[in-house]
Amino acid sequence: MKEIYILGIESSCDETSAAVVKNGREILSNVIASQVDWHQKFGGVVPEIASRKHVELINPVLKEAVEKAGIDWSALAGVAVTYGPGLVGGLLVGISAAKAIALTLNIPLIPVNHLAGHIYANFLTGDEINPPVICLTVSGGHTDLLYFSDLGQYEVLGRTRDDAAGEAFDKIARVLKLGYPGGPRIEKLARKGNEFAIDFPKPLLDQDHYDFSFSGLKTAVLNYANQLTQKGEELPMADLAASFQRTVADILIARVIKAVNTKGVKSVILSGGVAANSRLRELLQKELESLNVSLHYPPPILCTDNGAMIASVGYFLLQRGEISGLELNAVPNLHL
Ligand code: KG4
Numbered sequence: 001m002k003e004i005y006i007l008g009i010e011s012s013c014d015e016t017s018a019a020v021v022k023n024g025r026e027i028l029s030n031v032i033a034s035q036v037d038w039h040q041k042f043g044g045v046v047p048e049i050a051s052r053k054h055v056e057l058i059n060p061v062l063k064e065a066v067e068k069a070g071i072d073w074s075a076l077a078g079v080a081v082t083y084g085p086g087l088v089g090g091l092l093v094g095i096s097a098a099k100a101i102a103l104t105l106n107i108p109l110i111p112v113n114h115l116a117g118h119i120y121a122n123f124l125t126g127d128e129i130n131p132p133v134i135c136l137t138v139s140g141g142h143t144d145l146l147y148f149s150d151l152g153q154y155e156v157l158g159r160t161r162d163d164a165a166g167e168a169f170d171k172i173a174r175v176l177k178l179g180y181p182g183g184p185r186i187e188k189l190a191r192k193g194n195e196f197a198i199d200f201p202k203p204l205l206d207q208d209h210y211d212f213s214f215s216g217l218k219t220a221v222l223n224y225a226n227q228l229t230q231k232g233e234e235l236p237m238a239d240l241a242a243s244f245q246r247t248v249a250d251i252l253i254a255r256v257i258k259a260v261n262t263k264g265v266k267s268v269i270l271s272g273g274v275a276a277n278s279r280l281r282e283l284l285q286k287e288l289e290s291l292n293v294s295l296h297y298p299p300p301i302l303c304t305d306n307g308a309m310i311a312s313v314g315y316f317l318l319q320r321g322e323i324s325g326l327e328l329n330a331v332p333n334l335h336l
């Protein structure tokens with residue numbers, strides 16, 4: 001069989017990344033230039049800074065990705081690029097680079113939905129995954145619960161009505177002055193805390209749908225912290241982090257279990273930056289084990305934004321001939 005090498009480009013948020021993936025499943029290189037140092041002091045991603053950094057980083061990142069893969073540019077069968085959802089400035093940098101490569105090498109330009117990328121990160125782990133599955137995508141911008149049966153076949157069961165799960169982690173981390181990105185820092189602090197110390201609300205869980213809401217939880221944590229500060233008391237930082245993290249996990253898991261039972265699937269896949277949270281994985285794994293349902297998740301480096309997941313989707317899209325002309329544009333609010 002002829003090997004198919006796809007170059008994947010990701011620039012929708014604050015990671016500039018390029019990767020080469022063989023036959024949709026084998027990572028030959030996955031270069032990720034994180035811009036986190038430049039955004040940290042602002043407590044979140046500043047779109048204007050992100051665009052400029054993508055411009056600076058894209059060429060060196062692309063060069064390194066192809067070099068590390070140990071192939072020649074001429075071996076590439078296609079170039080896959082995230083065209084949404086995300087920050088328009090960043091998306092345009094990746095798309096422009098992809099067009100230049102497609103034109104120069106005379107290879108197909110493959111437009112990839114970033115959210116499909118997160119799902120397909122699970123196909124790069126060597127795990128045998130047999131759709132249909134329930135997929136929970138939890139990132140800085142998204143909280144989507146899906147019934148996934150094949151590429152392009154996503155039934156959205158539920159979404160967040162306000163903040164995304166990762167956004168909630170980032171906002172709480174800012175309040176606790178932990179810095180950005182919040183998720184990994186809260187997770188670390190939570191290890192030293194009691195997750196049952198503080199009882200936070202779990203909005204919408206009693207209702208008969210699959211949607212999420214995290215803004216009420218965010219307000220509850222804020223109010224709790226403000227009340228203690230006003231009384232001049234010290235914040236129980238670790239307990240706060242642990243109780244918040246546990247509440248988010250409980251909310252997510254309740255919805256996943258409901259979806260598993262309703263749809264009768266045998267596997268669940270996690271994707272997106274928050275899928276890197278080990279407490280979430282542990283608790284979900286335990287619940288699913290008792291139902292005889294398997295749980296799949298990528299290693300942390302494939303949970304957050306990366307080019308390899310984009311290349312993987314690109315491979316499967318190319319098999320179906322789903323490619324684009326050079327008129328491809330960014331779609332910042334693209335849905336699945
Ligand atoms: O998928 P991603 O890299 O970017 C988006 O597409 O949004 O996700 C980034 C989000 C951030 O909100 C970050 O705080 C969160 O994922 N995150 C985590 C963890 N690692 C990253 N949240 C909880 N626990 C973690 N270990």
Ligand code: ZN
Binds near residue numbers: 114118139140273305
């Ligand atoms: Zn993402």
